Amino acid sequence: MTTGFEHETLGQRVRFTRDGAAEGVAAEVSHLGAERVMVIASGAGEALAARVTADIPVVLVHDDVVMHVPVEVADRAREAAESSGADALVCLGGGSTTGLAKAVALTTGLPIVAVPTTYAGSEATNVWGLTEDAVKTTGVDARVLPRAIVYDASLTTSLPVDLSVASGLNALAHCVDSMWAPRSDPIDRALAEEGIRALGGALPRVVDAPGDLAGRERMLYGAYLAAVAFSSAGSGLHHKICHVLGGRYGLPHAQTHAVVLPHVLALNAPRSPEAEARISRALGSDSALAGLQELRDRIDAPTSLRDFGLREEQLADAASAVLPAVPPSNPVTLSTDDLERLLRRAWEGADPR
Numbered sequence: 001m002t003t004g005f006e007h008e009t010l011g012q013r014v015r016f017t018r019d020g021a022a023e024g025v026a027a028e029v030s031h032l033g034a035e036r037v038m039v040i041a042s043g044a045g046e047a048l049a050a051r052v053t054a055d056i057p058v059v060l061v062h063d064d065v066v067m068h069v070p071v072e073v074a075d076r077a078r079e080a081a082e083s084s085g086a087d088a089l090v091c092l093g094g095g096s097t098t099g100l101a102k103a104v105a106l107t108t109g110l111p112i113v114a115v116p117t118t119y120a121g122s123e124a125t126n127v128w129g130l131t132e133d134a135v136k137t138t139g140v141d142a143r144v145l146p147r148a149i150v151y152d153a154s155l156t157t158s159l160p161v162d163l164s165v166a167s168g169l170n171a172l173a174h175c176v177d178s179m180w181a182p183r184s185d186p187i188d189r190a191l192a193e194e195g196i197r198a199l200g201g202a203l204p205r206v207v208d209a210p211g212d213l214a215g216r217e218r219m220l221y222g223a224y225l226a227a228v229a230f231s232s233a234g235s236g237l238h239h240k241i242c243h244v245l246g247g248r249y250g251l252p253h254a255q256t257h258a259v260v261l262p263h264v265l266a267l268n269a270p271r272s273p274e275a276e277a278r279i280s281r282a283l284g285s286d287s288a289l290a291g292l293q294e295l296r297d298r299i300d301a302p303t304s305l306r307d308f309g310l311r312e313e314q315l316a317d318a319a320s321a322v323l324p325a326v327p328p329s330n331p332v333t334l335s336t337d338d339l340e341r342l343l344r345r346a347w348e349g350a351d352p353r
């Protein structure tokens with residue numbers, strides 16, 4: 001336990017409900033005093049949005065959502081918000097949808113009510129991201145933190161099992177990286193440990209029974225804890241690597257996190273006794289890496305970056321791009337060669353054990 005630290009807890013309302021999303025959203029919109037709501041939803045979210053927003057004053061439904069929020073997509077959404085005269089945003093979907101609502105909030109100051117349908121966790125952070133010319137820029141701004149979150153597991157049963165696995169491991173990665181990220185503190189690590197416990201227990205349940213609401217609820221609980229820990233602790237080595245892979249080569253977000261995580265854990269855990277103890281305890285295993293790999297085998301997790309479009313000749317370029325971003329807090333000091341070796345193992349799908 002560190003004897004001196006500073007921790008910031010972000011202020012937002014959080015609701016967990018089962019089949020009560022419409023009532024929850026209506027209560028949160030009314031709490032904001034909003035009378036003209038812009039709804040942002042796409043894909044599976046559009047059908048769910050009609051159900052969830054039935055009791056609120058909607059002026060516009062915006063469905064032009066693209067992963068990693070390209071600037072032109074953000075500009076179109078901002079223009080739509082302004083011309084509709086919206087006074088609040090309700091977003092329903094995964095991290096891409098929440099990310100677009102955040103882009104609108106960043107320039108308009110409109111308050112957001114977020115209804116998440118994946119485990120990405122963007123709803124609980126004050127971090128925004130925008131992509132221009134293949135470079136993703138992120139920033140922190142209080143305006144983008146949703147004022148309220150409405151979690152309803154019944155909205156997540158349609159998330160396919162492979163995406164649920166990848167997204168759940170994305171949440172687990174928030175927890176693991178929070179153990180050694182630049183602003184990691186004892187509160188973050190306690191939240192992260194409980195997040196790992198929840199996600200590690202619930203992921204096999206979701207794989208075995210995707211419609212089991214109790215398992216899906218436990219996933220949302222874990223994903224929320226993960227995001228709160230990550231938001232406070234900041235991006236560690238794992239997120240720096242995935243940020244480069246996503247922004248520079250367009251790799252899919254959740255799957256990239258799922259593949260890279262065991263390789264970062266294999267590198268850092270032996271040099272971080274507290275992380276090793278917390279992660280192994282949360283996963284009920286003798287070692288953090290063994291626990292993660294047993295879980296990954298059980299849920300048939302993705303293993304290779306080459307399956308998601310990374311080319312072998314891009315490995316050296318990726319390692320050079322990651323190196324300047326490696327946080328000084330990382331338990332292991334790394335060279336470009338070390339990073340390239342890590343990336344090659346993740347690219348090949350090598351067993352990190």
Ligand code: NAD
Nearest residue numbers: 043044068094095096117118120122125127158159253254
């Ligand atoms: P996503 O939002 O792109 O969703 C992935 C796919 O799942 C999409 O095709 C979507 O339509 C579909 N989907 C979502 N919910 C569904 C459901 N209930 N049923 C069926 N299909 C469903 O992906 P994601 O992994 O949730 O989010 C990734 C994005 O979020 C990235 O851009 C990432 O950078 C960002 N992110 C930001 C933060 C932050 O703090 N700012 C945190 C985490 C992720």
